[in-house]
Amino acid sequence: MRANSNRKKPEIILRDGKPRAVIxxxxxxxxxxxxxxxxxxxxxxxxxxxxxxEFKRLEDFLDEYTPSV
Numbered sequence: 001m002r003a004n005s006n007r008k009k010p011e012i013i014l015r016d017g018k019p020r021a022v023i024x025x026x027x028x029x030x031x032x033x034x035x036x037x038x039x040x041x042x043x044x045x046x047x048x049x050x051x052x053x054e055f056k057r058l059e060d061f062l063d064e065y066t067p068s069v
């Protein structure tokens with residue numbers, strides 16, 4: 001997300017006097033989505049690192065492999 005001094009402040013939408021929604025700049029929203037995706041990728045990577053590595057011999061893999069084409 002790029003720094004922008006002209007960025008609008010978030011607008012809070014009230015319903016019955018209580019905050020119910022927020023309107024934010026689209027660039028800020030996209031930046032938030034990217035950070036969430038990065039966080040999810042890091043979580044999955046951490047899970048993968050906790051599992052022991054398993055290897056197959058190439059011959060065994062080729063015997064099991066069935067191309068989908």
